[in-house]
Amino acid sequence: xxxxxxxxxxxEAESIAILRESAAQFKKLVFLYSAGKDSTALLHLARKxxxxxxxxxxxxHVDTTWEFKEVIEFRDRSAERFGFDLLVHIxxxxxxxxxxxxxYSPSVYTDVMKTVALRQAxxxxxxxxxxxxxxxxxxxxxxxxxxxxxxxPGYRWDPRKQRPEMWNILNGRLGQxxxxxxxxxxxxxxxxxxxxxxxxxxxxxxxxxxxxxxAIERDGQVFVINDDxxxxxxxxxxxxxxxxxxxxxCWPVTAADKSEASDIDAVLxxxxxxxxxxxxxxxxxxxxxxxxxRKKEEGYF
Amino acid sequence: xxxxxTAQELNGIVRLLTCGSVDDGKSTLIGRLxxxxxxxxxxxxxxxxxxxxxxxxxxxxxxxxxxDGLVAEQEQGITIDIAWHYFDTPxxxxxxxxxxxxxxYTRNMATGASHADVAVLLVDAxxxxxxxxxxxxxxxxxxxxRKVVLAVNKMDLIDWNKERFDAIVDDFAGSVARFxxxxxxxxxxxxxxxxxxxxxxxxxxxxxxxxxxxxLETVGSRADNAHxxxxxxxxxxxxxxxxxRGFAGRITAGTIHVGDAVSDALSGRSSTIxxxxxxxxxxxxxxxxxxxxxxxxxxxxxxRGSVLTTEKGEVRTGRRLEARIVWLANEAYSPTxxxxxxxxxxxxxxxxxxxxxxxxxxxxxxxxxxxxxxNDIAKVQVDLARAVAADRFTDxxxxxxxxxxxxxxxxxxxxxxxxxxSAGVAADKGAFLLSSELLWRGLCSDLANTEDAEGEFRRRAxxxxxxxxxxxxxxxxxx
Numbered sequence: 001x002x003x004x005x006x007x008x009x010x011x012e013a014e015s016i017a018i019l020r021e022s023a024a025q026f027k028k029l030v031f032l033y034s035a036g037k038d039s040t041a042l043l044h045l046a047r048k049x050x051x052x053x054x055x056x057x058x059x060x061h062v063d064t065t066w067e068f069k070e071v072i073e074f075r076d077r078s079a080e081r082f083g084f085d086l087l088v089h090i091x092x093x094x095x096x097x098x099x100x101x102x103x104y105s106p107s108v109y110t111d112v113m114k115t116v117a118l119r120q121a122x123x124x125x126x127x128x129x130x131x132x133x134x135x136x137x138x139x140x141x142x143x144x145x146x147x148x149x150x151x152x153p154g155y156r157w158d159p160r161k162q163r164p165e166m167w168n169i170l171n172g173r174l175g176q177x178x179x180x181x182x183x184x185x186x187x188x189x190x191x192x193x194x195x196x197x198x199x200x201x202x203x204x205x206x207x208x209x210x211x212x213x214x215a216i217e218r219d220g221q222v223f224v225i226n227d228d229x230x231x232x233x234x235x236x237x238x239x240x241x242x243x244x245x246x247x248x249x250c251w252p253v254t255a256a257d258k259s260e261a262s263d264i265d266a267v268l269x270x271x272x273x274x275x276x277x278x279x280x281x282x283x284x285x286x287x288x289x290x291x292x293x294r295k296k297e298e299g300y301f
Numbered sequence: 302x303x304x305x306x307t308a309q310e311l312n313g314i315v316r317l318l319t320c321g322s323v324d325d326g327k328s329t330l331i332g333r334l335x336x337x338x339x340x341x342x343x344x345x346x347x348x349x350x351x352x353x354x355x356x357x358x359x360x361x362x363x364x365x366x367x368x369d370g371l372v373a374e375q376e377q378g379i380t381i382d383i384a385w386h387y388f389d390t391p392x393x394x395x396x397x398x399x400x401x402x403x404x405x406y407t408r409n410m411a412t413g414a415s416h417a418d419v420a421v422l423l424v425d426a427x428x429x430x431x432x433x434x435x436x437x438x439x440x441x442x443x444x445x446x447r448k449v450v451l452a453v454n455k456m457d458l459i460d461w462n463k464e465r466f467d468a469i470v471d472d473f474a475g476s477v478a479r480f481x482x483x484x485x486x487x488x489x490x491x492x493x494x495x496x497x498x499x500x501x502x503x504x505x506x507x508x509x510x511x512x513x514x515x516x517l518e519t520v521g522s523r524a525d526n527a528h529x530x531x532x533x534x535x536x537x538x539x540x541x542x543x544x545x546r547g548f549a550g551r552i553t554a555g556t557i558h559v560g561d562a563v564s565d566a567l568s569g570r571s572s573t574i575x576x577x578x579x580x581x582x583x584x585x586x587x588x589x590x591x592x593x594x595x596x597x598x599x600x601x602x603x604x605r606g607s608v609l610t611t612e613k614g615e616v617r618t619g620r621r622l623e624a625r626i627v628w629l630a631n632e633a634y635s636p637t638x639x640x641x642x643x644x645x646x647x648x649x650x651x652x653x654x655x656x657x658x659x660x661x662x663x664x665x666x667x668x669x670x671x672x673x674x675x676n677d678i679a680k681v682q683v684d685l686a687r688a689v690a691a692d693r694f695t696d697x698x699x700x701x702x703x704x705x706x707x708x709x710x711x712x713x714x715x716x717x718x719x720x721x722x723s724a725g726v727a728a729d730k731g732a733f734l735l736s737s738e739l740l741w742r743g744l745c746s747d748l749a750n751t752e753d754a755e756g757e758f759r760r761r762a763x764x765x766x767x768x769x770x771x772x773x774x775x776x777x778x779x780x
Contacts, residue, residue, distance in 0.1 A: 004312065005588070007312070007314050017536065167645075171643055175709070276343055
C-alpha cells in the first residue's frame, strides 16, 4: 500500500505517534475519558497505538453526577469490553453542598464539579500527564493549545508560557510540580471524528443518533429530560421530540438538535453540511467573554 | 453560503503559516480569508457581527476577532500565540497557522513555521520591509518552509500605488535572494476591504497575478518523500507476551516491504523485515507518514532513540553536530547551564555548545558572538555526551531537526536543524570517567537489573553528568 495517504490516514498516524510518545516520556499517565465521540475515537487510536499490548494507562472519568445515564452505561461497557481500568471521581464536597447545574450558573457549577473535581482526582493519584480528546477546532482558546500542553503547579494553563513545539518533536520533560495535558486529536475537526467513527465502525453513545425523547423547548433550545430531578420551570411540560446531540455534557446544560439523523450515514451527512458550530449547544462556553480560557487557566480540562 | 458536500476523506493536508510584524494585518487577512472563502458556521458569523457592532459601532466586522481567541489578545489587539484553523476545500484540508508578529513572541512564530508547507509574509505597504520581515524570512528558511507569498497589505492606504508596490517587492527580492531554497510570489492586497484576497481588486487593475485564494488553490503541499530511503525513529518496543517483539514508530521517509533489509543506525546491526503489523492486520508494505509496528527476522537489540533505515550506515551517527538554531528562551544562552538535545525519539545531554556565528538581521551575515539572546539565529557546533542517529535536515526533514531543552526546567530553549553530523573529538584527557560499574555500585544500587531499570539508570547517569558539567567537570561515559 504505497498510494498517498488521505488526510484521515495522516491524522490517525499522527495521533498514534503522539500516544506512543506519551507512553515513552511520562511515568504515570492517565486517559481522561468522557465516553463522548472524541473520547471514543481517541480510545480506539490508543488501542491501535500500543497493539498488541494493552495501552499503558487507566481511564479516568470525572463524573459530575449530572451525566446522561446513557453516557454512564456506555462508559462502563467500553472500559469492560476493552479491558481498561476505570477510575471514576466525583467531587463529594460539591455533592454535599448540592452544587448543581439547575440552581447554579454554568460557570460555578463547572468550576466545582469539573475543574475542582479533576484537580482532586489528579492530586489523589499523582498523575504526571493526562491524555484528553480536546480538539483545536472546538473553541478559540482551544485553537491555541499545544499537543503537549504544559500545566504549572496547580494544573494552571498560562497561554503566555506555552513551550515552543517545533516540527514533530514532542518535549515531555517537566519542571518541579509541573504536569502535562496531551491532546492527540489537536488537529482533528468535528467532521474528521465523525468520518473516523464511520470508517472504523465505532460504537458511540446512542444519544448521538436521532430518536424521540422527552424534551422541552426553552429560550429557543431543546433540552432532553434525563431523570426526575427538579429541572422543569412552571408551565413546562415535556413532550416527545426527535432529537440528537452533537456534543454531550451535563443534561440540564447541553442542548439537543432537532434531527432526523438516526444512523451513522445520516449523522455524517448532517455534520458535513452543518450550518452551526458544534459548541453552540454548550452553555458553559457562552456565559462570559473568554469563558473557556479562564476555565482552562484554572485547570479545567 | 452553502457548503458543498465534502468527500469523506480528502487528498492530504496543506498547512499555511501567516507571519509578519505587528500591525501588518495578519489576523485581519486570515479573518477575511475565513469570512470570504471558507464555510464559516452561521453562529460564528452572527457572533462576530454582533460583537463588533457592540464594541466599535462599526459597520464592518472586525475580522481579526475570528482568529485572536485569547482575552489578552483581544484586549491588546495583538496575537500572542499561534492559532490553528481548519477548513476543507472540495479536495483537501487547509490548516491555517496564524502566528504572532510581535518580536517577544518569535518562538511561537518559529513553532508555526516548523509545521508549515507555505507561508504568507505580510508587509504593510506604508512601512515596507522591516528588520522583523528579514528575521521571519530567516526563520522560515531555517524551519524548512520552501514557499512564500509576500502579501503587501493596506494597499488602500497608499492609493493602490503600483510604484510603491514595485519598490517593496524589489527591496524584498534583495533580502530573499539570501535564501536560495525559498521560492516566492508577491500579491498586493487590502485585507480589510478584501482586495485580491478571495476577489480580484477593481482598484488595482495593473496587477495581473493570482489572488491570494487562487494561489492557495494551486500551491503544493510538502513534496511526498515516499521515494526517499527509509527512515523510522523507534518510539517503543511492543510485545504480545507470546514471543512477538516489534518496533513501533512513525515512518518519516521512504517505503518498506516485508522482506526488505533494514539496519539499526545506532548499533549498525542489520536484519530483514519479517512483518509489518497493525491492529487492523498485517501489511505487505508501508510508507512515509504511517505509524506501524515492524518485526525483524533476527533478534537484534533496537531501542527507543535509534532509527531504522534500509541501508547500513546511511543514517549518520556521531557525537558532534553542526547546526542552525533559533534561540527561543527568554534567558540568554549560558554555557554553565545543563542542556539536553531532543531528537524525535532520543534525548542526549549536551557536553558543549559552541557559537560559530550569529545572524545579523540587517545584513543577513553571520557575525561573531559570545552568547545568544532571545530570538537570535545562529550557526553552532554541538558536542554530545554520546552518539545520536540523525540526518542533514536538507536530506531528511523528519530526522534532521532537534530541540534543545533546559535540563532543569524542561523548557525548550532552541529549535535546530542539522547541517552535518560527525564523530566528534575523542574524550578529553583527564575527563571524569563515569562508568556504569560506578553507578551500579552506589547511585543505582537500588535498581533491579531489568529493562525498565535500564531507563532509570540512564536517566540518573545523565543527571549526574549534567550536574558535573554544569560545575565545569568534563565527563565521559564508559559502558
